[in-house]
Amino acid sequence: MILSLSGVRKSYSSAEGTIEILKDIDLDVAAGESVALTGESGSGKSTLLHLAGGLDQPDAGSIIMNGQKLERFGERERANYRRTEVGLVFQHFNLIPSLSVAANVSFHAKLADRYDPAWEKRLIERLGLEDFLARYPEQLSGGQQQRVAIGRTLAARPPLVLADEPTGNLDEATGDAVLDLMLSLAGSAGSALLLVTHSSRLADRLDRKVVLRGGRIAE
Numbered sequence: 554m555i556l557s558l559s560g561v562r563k564s565y566s567s568a569e570g571t572i573e574i575l576k577d578i579d580l581d582v583a584a585g586e587s588v589a590l591t592g593e594s595g596s597g598k599s600t601l602l603h604l605a606g607g608l609d610q611p612d613a614g615s616i617i618m619n620g621q622k623l624e625r626f627g628e629r630e631r632a633n634y635r636r637t638e639v640g641l642v643f644q645h646f647n648l649i650p651s652l653s654v655a656a657n658v659s660f661h662a663k664l665a666d667r668y669d670p671a672w673e674k675r676l677i678e679r680l681g682l683e684d685f686l687a688r689y690p691e692q693l694s695g696g697q698q699q700r701v702a703i704g705r706t707l708a709a710r711p712p713l714v715l716a717d718e719p720t721g722n723l724d725e726a727t728g729d730a731v732l733d734l735m736l737s738l739a740g741s742a743g744s745a746l747l748l749v750t751h752s753s754r755l756a757d758r759l760d761r762k763v764v765l766r767g768g769r770i771a772e
């Protein structure tokens with residue numbers, strides 16, 4: 554398994570008291586596998602993704618990624634984990650506005666020390682970004698920005714890609730095309746994919762679908 558969550562719990566405090574969002578999460582993702590994470594709004598999908606991405610920590614339970622226990626990490630190891638082991642693709646693209654498309658695509662690969670010009674060239678061609686390399690993110694459409702975000706993540710060939718509704722603000726046809734590209738390129742990169750989506754149509758295109766309900770993985 555590339556990612557294994559067992560007995561993971563997470564609560565948040567609010568004005569009304571403590572709310573338990575994740576009660577007992579067991580979830581395995583195999584190397585190279587694509588898994589759709591679905592569930593009602595507020596069921597905790599983004600929370601789960603943040604935990605797997607080392608952006609937040611569980612109250613209890615264990616998260617093992619590529620043989621390493623996340624709960625054992627200190628701050629520095631956690632930062633290193635985020636840099637080298639996982640790639641994040643969110644609905645809002647989080648591109649770096651002051652960098653060109655070309656520099657955005659290389660950014661994480663260089664940080665992770667996995668810069669591979671031949672792989673990056675292939676990604677740029679497959680994503681149809683050749684003509685935009687000198688532009689800045691604000692000069693691109695939403696679909697183009699999302700393709701840059703996917704290129705940036707996959708350029709670093711992370712063992713696991715965590716995607717939170719990556720095509721959520723694209724029209725259906727563009728979203729489908731971007732998702733297909735992401736699946737195919739994640740396959741070429743050897744990256745596993747855990748993807749949050751509200752769309753069962755998109756979920757059906759992945760290897761497996763799981764549902765988060767009542768703080769647990771229901772199927």
Ligand SMILES: Nc1ncnc2c1ncn2[C@@H]1O[C@H](COP(=O)(O)OP(=O)(O)OP(=O)(O)O)[C@@H](O)[C@H]1O
Pocket residue numbers: 565566567574592593594595596597598599600601
């Ligand atoms: N930092 C936080 N502090 C307090 N409550 C939070 C925090 N983050 C999330 N929550 C609450 O946790 C619950 C789960 O949120 P989360 O974003 O994980 O759900 P989700 O399934 O991704 O929802 P959606 O499909 O609407 O994006 C929500 O009720 C939310 O309000």
